[in-house]
Amino acid sequence: MFRATLLLAIFVLPAPLHAQRTRALEQLASTMAGSYTSAEQAKSDTSYFEIELEMVRIWPKRRDGAWLYVEQATADSKAKPYRQRVYHVQEVNDSTFTSNILTIKSGESLYGAFADPAKLERLNPDSLERLEGCAITLHRRGNTYTGSTHDRDCPSKRGKAVYTTSEVVLSSDRMVSWDRGWDAEGQQAWGAEKGGYIFIKRGR
Secondary structure (H helix, E strand, C coil): CCCCCCCCCCCCCCCCCECCCCHHHHHHHHHHCEEEECHHHHHHCCCCCCEEEEEEEECCCCCCCEEEEEEEEEHHHCCCCCEEEEEEEEEEECCEEEEEEEEECCHHHHCCHHHCHHHHCCCCHHHEEECCCCCEEEEEECCEEEEECCCCCEECCCCCCCEEEEEEEECCCEEEEEEEEECCCCCEEEECCCCCEEEEECCC
16 A cells, blocks of 8 residues: 655646636636645545645736746645645636646745745746646636646656656645656556545635
8 A cells, every 4th residue: 555645736738829818717727826735634544644735826917827836745844845836827728728837946945935925026937947748738617627647748757656647626625636656567656546635725
């Protein structure tokens, strides 16, 4: 039995057809932004960690899509997130979107920036680097967004894994994220076995 771990989906695809800020895109970005916790799931199933996820909007004047700053940390190590990303969300059409994920070079000085606007102002676009092949395409059905990575496109160097898959279901009050690593033979190398992490949105 693998101990459940979390690698929140990282999103990158070629530029979509419509990179502007549309009403549909704004609705998705607003749904994504917020403070999330997996505490309820961790209490009912000890194979899952208690994870806290923070997503805040950044660069509101940019018109090339919506941007979010993201931190993930275990609840007992909130000050030292194990994952820090920037998401660049763009629209393909009014029901299809791509969410590009970028790493932040030397981002340790920004830890806690989700709650500190002064720190967020120091985030420089030149410090970002896309994770190629790891895009998630999201499809809207009503008020729910469902998406995944494509095939074996997202590489992994973690343990014996050679590629990563991510599946996401997002709604107004929660996000379910299932991230797994696979070896060259297609056997699971890391990640939750039973299903995705269930993050409940706490709001701000």
